[in-house]
Every structure is written in structure tokens, then in C-alpha cells.
Amino acid sequence: MQSLVELLRSRVSDTPDATALLSDGVELSYADLDRAADLAADRLAGAGVRPGDLTGLLVERDAETVIWLLAILKHGAAYVPLDPGYPQDRIRFIAEDSRLSVIVGARSTAERLGLADRRLIDPAEPAADPVSVVSRGTVPVPTADSAAYVIYTSGSTGKPKGCVITHGNVLALLEGALPHFAFTADDRWAVFHSLCFDFSVWELWGALATGATAVIVPSRTVLLSDELIDFVQEQQITVLNQVPSVFRYTVQAHAESGHPPLPLRYVIFGGESVNLDDVRDFLDGAGPGGPEMVNMYGITENTVHSTFKALDAGTLGSGAASPIGQPLPHVGVHLLTAGRKPVPDGTPGELWLSGAGLTSGYLHRDDLTEERFAELPVGPGSGMVRCYRTGDIVRRLPDGELEYVRRDDDQVKIRGFRIELREIETVLGSHPDVLDVAVCVVDTALGPALAACMVCADSTSEALAPSLKELLTTSLPAYMVPRMYRAVDRLPLTPSGKLDRAAVAGLFSHQTGLK
Secondary structure: OOOHHHHHHHHHHHOOOOEEEEEOOEEEEHHHHHHHHHHHHHHHHHOOOOOOOEEEEEOOOOHHHHHHHHHHHHOOOEEEEEOOOOOHHHHHHHHHHOOOOEEEOOHHHHHHOOOOOOEEEOOOOOOOOOOOOOOHHHOOOOOOOOEEEEEEEOOOOOOOEEEEEEHHHHHHHHHHHHHHOOOOOOOEEEEOOOOOOOHHHHHHHHHHHOOOEEEEOOHHHHHOHHHHHHHHHHOOOOEEEEOHHHHHHHHHHHHHOOOOOOOOOEEEEOOOOOOHHHHHHHHHHHOOOOOEEEEOOOOHHHOOOOEEEEOOHHHHOOOOOOEEEEEOOOEEEEEEOOOOOEOOOOOOEEEEEEEOOOOOEEOOOHHHHHHHEEEEOOOHHHOOEEEEEEEEEEEEOOOOOEEEEEEOOOEEEEOOEEEEHHHHHHHHHOOOOEEEEEEEEEEEOOEEEEEEEEEEOOOOOOOHHHHHHHHHHOOOOHHHOOOEEEEEOOOOEOOOOOEOHHHHHHOOOOOOOOO
8 A cells, every 4th residue: 555545445445334524513424535535636636736736725623624635635736734823924934835836725714814826726615617527547646755745843943844744654654553552443533633733644544544433623622621521422532632731631621520431442642741640640530441541752754653652550650751662663763872873771862763654854945854864874784774863862761662851952842732942032033122032931830831031122111022922923823922921131041151941941930921
């Protein structure tokens, strides 16, 4: 099997009448979903989309978005998800950087985002010209090396960067990860995450690959944990994927609702370090027969997930900090020094990844690709292997499993979103009243939060915080906007003269606003 198109075709052939997708009352069988995607693919062809083209997809939480995602893949193109909640400037940058000529989505949304100059396919509108049915046999089937999607992540240069993921990358993930679970066609997977976040790739294709049902979680339910508990019960969800900082609210909501029994068979974590206290609290409330809890470390450049760790009773009682387990079968793990030499077991080293999940690199960014990817002598017989430098510091434990230690750069994760602090600092530094700036992560009762510390031309200005927030919200998505601000005479430095981010975070121990 060379593509996701072939994977879907095999499921349609095996279980055409089984329910593939549920969304806000819309129910589609595998055969229904396949037919709808074929019709949408015909419309793509009629609009001039060619195999290999990058096609923008304005992402909504509905069945229509999934249909068009599949249509883009069926037509041999690749989708670039665009979140309508992002600022117009960011959406415009992604559209221009990926050189989108066609965008699928509601016309009103596209116009609001400043995309009126792009060729638009509005699913709610009739085709401008009659669409002839395209024979699927005449459309080249994507190969393993064909791009499937491009995900944009935060960039240290002040602009997001696009990561190109192929059909083969996703198939390698599914082939490597699914055998670690006992999924069946009777499972019902919650598609909790936005299709702009690559955790959703695992949610959607994990369901489709196993003949199960993908159930799209409504936007309101994603934001309100008490409604998520009700949703899990009503929709009989058996597979739930969660970012640990979001799961904390799910645990709280489950407790406040009286610990009702849930149909969950698996809760799978990804996106950031897992909090074992939250896992213990949830399992205590779930009682006997609770779900299996699994932690999966991953990174976009290696296609969603790279390791597997079952959070069993032994692990939960071990006092481990952040266990990430063993690499998946298709993943190579290499712990190296700054000089790219192997570290002894038990010694923290920078994690480099290799294998079939490794992306081809960054879209139109050969310089950045060369910076983060390298051929290293880590193969059998010291052969050269293409690897990705994650920037994560990891140690190998005596039993051979891996433990996450910390980051080795200024990248952080908030609610699973990867954030380069320098991107936020670049935007803040463009404000005429900001002379110097440092952004850090502060631990709060509600979880980790971003905070900005600044040297200002007029540090007593009460109007500065609102103007900074306005600047940030017009340039960055909401998850990248700091919650706390503080003005100082000078930024704290280490003895070597470098920015001391730990000291910056310490300034916010009792500070909640700009002063």
C-alpha cells in the first residue's frame, strides 16, 4: 500500500456500510464518504487543481471539511489547513508562502481573512461550470513520496514554517503505532483536535485505518470539559486523545460530575509532557475497568508520534518524571552530544530521530531544512542515516526506555502547540515603545502560561499592555498571546551575558499584569 487513498479504498471495499464519520447529526458510511469525496474531487479537477498542487482548506468542525480533505488527497493534491480563527496576517502569510492558487471554504470566511484574491471553491455554492465526472482511473494515484499535507508551525525567525508530510510518512505511523493497541472496527474515535493540529491526523486516520467511526467533537464541547464528559457518554466514545494540559480540565470535570462511568477504552496523550498525577486521579475516579492510558511523544517533523509508553500501575507508582517509553518500530532514536557523538545510557543527550516517519523538510526553506536535518553515521556499520534534530533532551533509563528531560532551546509547548518564543519576541519588539523583550513560560494554577517581560521607552505607561495585546492578536494565533506582562529596567542575564529565562520567569511569581 503506497498511499492514504489506497488505504481508504481498502476500507470502503471491506466495510462499505459501516459508519465512517459522525458530525453534528450527519452520519456517513464508508461508501457514502467515498462517494462524497469523489464528487468533491471532480469539482477540484474542474477548478483546475492538478495532482501535486497544494490546496488551501479552511478548516471547520464538520463532515464537509473531512470530505474535502479526502477529495484533495484522492485528486493527488496536498492540503494546507487554514484555521479561520487565526489572524488575517498569519493566514495571508501561509497562503502566500505555500503559493496557494485554490482554497476550499466558505466565501464569507475567505473574504474576512483577506483571501478574496485566491481562486475559491465554496462547497455551499454550485460549481461555476458544469463538472464532468472524472474517472478515478485517469487520476494518478499518489505514491508514498507524494505530499499529503503541509502543517505550519511556529518559527524562530518570526514567521511560521511549513512542514511537508507525505502519504508514506502517515502510513509508516499507522503501521508502526496501531499494532500497539487492540483497536477494533467497533471503536468510536473522538476527533478532538483541529485539523490544523497534526494530532488530528492520528485521530482521523487511526479510525479510518481500523474501520472504526470518527466522531467530530463540536467546537463548544472542545472548550467546555463538562460538555466533553457528556459527549463521551452520549456518543459512546472509546478512544480519546488529549494534550496533558487539556486533560487536566477533563479530570476535574469528571470529578465534579460525580465520576460517571465512561465507555473509554483508551486515553492517549501527546503534544507535551504528561502529568502522572492527573492520570492517577482520573484512574482513581474511573474505578475498576478504567481505560488504558498511553503516552506518545511526538513531533511534526517525524509525523505525529515517535514513541509509545503504556502508563500502567508500575509506571504510575515509580515516581518517574516524564516517561516516553520505547520508539515505535519505524522510528530510529539517537541520543547525542552537542558534537553529535553518542551519550552513555543514563546520560541526558539531544534526541535525533530517523526512520520512515521523517518528513522531507520545510516548504521553500532549504536553509532551515539543512539546519535541522543532517546525514549522521548512526546506521548499521556506521552507515549514514538522515536524521532530524528535535532540540529535546532525553535520557535512556536502565530498562532501555526513554525519559524526557527538557528542551535545549527556546521552543516550548502550550496545550500541545509548538511555540518558538522568538517569534513572539519578534512581534513584541516591533512595537515602537518596546526596547527589549523576553518571553517565558510561567507555571500557574491553571497550567503553563506565556508571560512577556519588556524594557520599555516609558515603563509607566498604563496604555502599553492593551496596545501590545492588540498588536499580538493581529499577528499571532490566540495560543501564542502572553497572558502576563511586566516592564523592567533591564532584562536579567546569566554571568556569561546571555538572557536568563529562568530569572525572567521568576519575576512573575507574584506578578499578574504590566506595571
